[in-house]
Amino acid sequence: MPRTVIVATALALSLPIATTHAETSKATTARKADLADRVAGTYKGAVISDARGSSRDNVTITVTRVSANKVEIKSAYARIPTVTIPLEKAMDAILAARGPHVFLLDTVRSPDRLDLTIDDASWSGTRVSIHAPK
Structure with missing residues (x-):
């Protein structure tokens, strides 16, 4: 050669x-991080109001990113069923973009506190761990 x-x-x-x-x-x-990445994590708190039952302490909620600006909410507590919620940002808050559920996280005043209302049960808690984006 x-x-x-x-x-x-x-x-x-x-x-x-x-x-x-x-x-x-x-x-x-x-990919660029989105609202779902920002809120993903495990939260511990309490059902503070329930139209079909009593309040309950020590309820863990898991928020998982399923797609861009969309999360899945899961809990072992039967009164809070698994739901998927689209998210949007309004001023300093991340909230449910549409649908019958309330999802509220104030990114400035209390960035680790989450408030939910799902199936007539209102839950409030704080983040105990963050889920890494996939």
């Missing part, structure tokens, strides 16, 4: 093609 072919092949193989491709893939798959 002629020397120029060997040198040209060696140069071509040393170019950072794979690195460039990997960096491009990371850039296209990375």
